[in-house]
Amino acid sequence: MLEIKGLTKKYGKFLALDNLNLHVDRGEIFGFVGPNGAGKTTTMRIICGLLRATGGTVLVDGVNAIANPQEIKRKVGYVPDFFGVYDNLKVMEYMEFYGDMYGMDKEDVDEVAEGLLELVNLADKKETFVDTLSRGMKQRLCVARALIHNPDLLILDEPNSGLDPRARFEMKEVLKNLGSMGKTIMISSHILPELAEMCTSIGIMERGRLMLSGRVEDIMHQTRISRPIHMRAYAPDFADAREGRDYIVTLLMEQPEISRVNFTEDEILLSFTGEEEDAARLLKYLISKNVLVSNFYREKENLESLFLEITGRAKA
Amino acid sequence: MKKKRRMNPVLKKELVVNSRSIKMSLAIMGVNAFLALIALVAILEAGAGSSNYEYSALVSLFPIIGCLECGMLSLIVPVITSGSISGEREKQTLDIMLTTPMSPFSIAAGKLWSAMVIVMMYMLTSIPILSIAFVLGGMSWWALLGLLGMLLYLGIYVGSIGIFCSSVVKRSISATVLTIIIGVAILMLTSILFAVGMGVLSYLTVVVNNQQATGNPQVFHPGLVPAIMMFNPYSPFFDFMLRSMTNYSVCEMVKDAGNISPLLEIFYNLWIPISIGLNLFIALGFLKLAGKNITVSRKIKRK
Ligand SMILES: Nc1ncnc2c1ncn2[C@@H]1O[C@H](COP(=O)(O)OP(=O)(O)OP(=O)(O)O)[C@@H](O)[C@H]1O
Ligand SMILES: [Mg+2]
Numbered sequence: 313m314l315e316i317k318g319l320t321k322k323y324g325k326f327l328a329l330d331n332l333n334l335h336v337d338r339g340e341i342f343g344f345v346g347p348n349g350a351g352k353t354t355t356m357r358i359i360c361g362l363l364r365a366t367g368g369t370v371l372v373d374g375v376n377a378i379a380n381p382q383e384i385k386r387k388v389g390y391v392p393d394f395f396g397v398y399d400n401l402k403v404m405e406y407m408e409f410y411g412d413m414y415g416m417d418k419e420d421v422d423e424v425a426e427g428l429l430e431l432v433n434l435a436d437k438k439e440t441f442v443d444t445l446s447r448g449m450k451q452r453l454c455v456a457r458a459l460i461h462n463p464d465l466l467i468l469d470e471p472n473s474g475l476d477p478r479a480r481f482e483m484k485e486v487l488k489n490l491g492s493m494g495k496t497i498m499i500s501s502h503i504l505p506e507l508a509e510m511c512t513s514i515g516i517m518e519r520g521r522l523m524l525s526g527r528v529e530d531i532m533h534q535t536r537i538s539r540p541i542h543m544r545a546y547a548p549d550f551a552d553a554r555e556g557r558d559y560i561v562t563l564l565m566e567q568p569e570i571s572r573v574n575f576t577e578d579e580i581l582l583s584f585t586g587e588e589e590d591a592a593r594l595l596k597y598l599i600s601k602n603v604l605v606s607n608f609y610r611e612k613e614n615l616e617s618l619f620l621e622i623t624g625r626a627k628a
Numbered sequence: 629m630k631k632k633r634r635m636n637p638v639l640k641k642e643l644v645v646n647s648r649s650i651k652m653s654l655a656i657m658g659v660n661a662f663l664a665l666i667a668l669v670a671i672l673e674a675g676a677g678s679s680n681y682e683y684s685a686l687v688s689l690f691p692i693i694g695c696l697e698c699g700m701l702s703l704i705v706p707v708i709t710s711g712s713i714s715g716e717r718e719k720q721t722l723d724i725m726l727t728t729p730m731s732p733f734s735i736a737a738g739k740l741w742s743a744m745v746i747v748m749m750y751m752l753t754s755i756p757i758l759s760i761a762f763v764l765g766g767m768s769w770w771a772l773l774g775l776l777g778m779l780l781y782l783g784i785y786v787g788s789i790g791i792f793c794s795s796v797v798k799r800s801i802s803a804t805v806l807t808i809i810i811g812v813a814i815l816m817l818t819s820i821l822f823a824v825g826m827g828v829l830s831y832l833t834v835v836v837n838n839q840q841a842t843g844n845p846q847v848f849h850p851g852l853v854p855a856i857m858m859f860n861p862y863s864p865f866f867d868f869m870l871r872s873m874t875n876y877s878v879c880e881m882v883k884d885a886g887n888i889s890p891l892l893e894i895f896y897n898l899w900i901p902i903s904i905g906l907n908l909f910i911a912l913g914f915l916k917l918a919g920k921n922i923t924v925s926r927k928i929k930r931k
Contacts (some may be wrong), residue, residue, distance in 0.1 A: 385729045389727075392723050395720050395723065396721050398641070398719070401647040409640070413725065414728055
């Protein structure tokens with residue numbers, strides 16, 4: 313459905329997308345995760361023809377997005393991260409306006425719009441002025457709008473940003489429904505657990521590169537091994553706290569399972585890839601080296617930590 | 629399959645939105661109240677002084693109100709068009725528009741037409757006041773129709789520049805100012821070129837005459853130099869006013885200034901259509917440029 317190969321985008325000298333490769337199958341809900349500035353929005357805007365790529369190809373349903381922007385616009389529906397609505401326009405008129413821009417007849421638009429407003433729970437708001445809708449309603453209206461021309465691919469850029477938990481839940485329900493209807497959807501977010509619940513596959517992006525992608529189950533499996541350890545430890549042999557800390561770090565960094573050591577205020581966070589037994593062995597080793605451990609806790613399986621792990625690794 | 633001609637979607641939407649805008653109605657009312665005041669003064673003036681009421685004096689209302697409308701239009705159109713693209717950018721609705729298959733040029737055209745609808749509203753609502761000049765003063769109705777056409781043409785010209793500016797500049801207010809600056813620049817440039825051209829021509833004529841000293845003196849041939857003023861967007865309006873109020877015309881003015889060939893006489897007699905054609909072509913150029921500039925906002929805005 314969506315095939316991205318070697319996609320590169322430069323803003324002046326700044327390399328925002330660096331040889332990005334991505335594949336999304338038909339009917340999938342693809343979660344696109346990455347910290348701020350990873351290049352999610354840039355990728356999405358290139359797919360819907362709003363931005364020009366510096367290099368690489370984007371195929372949507374076999375159509376080259378860069379060569380045929382007009383054709384792509386009929387295949388893709390886009391909900392931007394930031395968007396506005398018009399004053400003095402009612403919900404139904406808003407839908408009609410965009411349907412009209414796609415060259416649809418009023419009767420067709422009305423019929424489709426009715427169904428879509430039903431889907432996004434705005435059926436009772438048809439005569440409401442769009443600028444008076446709440447943030448969450450506007451967001452859902454924008455989803456309905458993006459679907460007016462029945463696109464093959466729906467692209468949502470952080471549809472949950474700025475929404476309260478209730479509105480997030482409603483948005484999630486809408487997207488789940490769409491997924492079960494067989495739409496191919498691409499959603500970006502910087503909050504991974506939120507996506508994990510509704511996505512079938514996920515790609516993690518960092519600094520213009522795709523660090524990891526695959527089906528949610530497969531990635532979940534990986535998180536079973538890669539989970540950080542939180543601990544509190546002291547080295548009583550050293551009078552100076554800093555020296556003690558350095559001693560502990562040296563010990564930790566010798567371990568093959570530990571890729572990174574982070575000191576927060578009163579805690580040490582270890583990026584740890586190993587089985588349960590390895591963790592236990594690590595604790596024993598530390599104690600044998602005369603390190604006092606007051607707290608030693610391994611995180612539960614969690615995509616969020618994997619995300620931090622991967623994006624953190626890129627920075628190191 | 630027959631393709632149905634459809635209304636520009638942007639125009640359709642703007643009509644709905646504008647019809648709900650109180651600001652617009654108030655502005656139209658304000659403009660007409662002002663015109664009515666002028667008309668009232670003229671009516672009272674016509675009756676003052678002499679014992680018998682001079683209805684014919686009311687004819688002068690036509691150029692006065694015509695010029696006033698022309699002047700107001702030159703200020704109103706920049707204001708209503710300058711927000712057309714920059715406003716969409718400010719509201720962050722432009723990106724969504726650009727994800728639809730509608731071409732940027734059609735978006736610009738839709739914006740222009742919706743501005744023209746507003747211009748028409750201004751004009752149509754002022755017809756009752758203008759009619760005083762016709763009903764009481766005895767102007768021809770063709771003149772009224774001509775005036776409306778002139779104003780519409782000027783609206784398209786100024787509006788295209790306004791939309792172009794709106795597509796270049798970020799803020800609507802700067803776009804208004806830029807539109808007026810470009811307009812004034814065009815007026816000044818055409819006038820200066822014209823003045824310089826005429827100056828050089830008459831100087832040459834004088835020089836030639838001095839050298840020949842005797843015999844039949846060389847007559848002044850303005851040639852195509854006055855045609856520079858065809859690029860002045862107000863020149864057709866000027867010719868139109870001359871023709872409706874007097875027997876005079878721009879062509880006569882040129883003839884008074886010097887000798888022109890019969891072919892040029894025909895040319896200058898067609899000042900209004902030629903100049904309007906030229907300027908509408910330029911307007912189309914501005915609109916095309918606007919279409920080129922309607923692209924995604926350079927900076928992704930963060931709230
Ligand atoms: N118009 C632009 N000009 C210059 N640099 C830009 C532009 N747009 C984006 N960038 C840069 O490109 C990088 C990727 O930006 P992008 O908006 O795609 O990230 P993102 O993953 O969507 O981040 P966020 O989570 O903040 O939305 C950032 O470093 C950003 O500063
Ligand atoms: Mg983004």
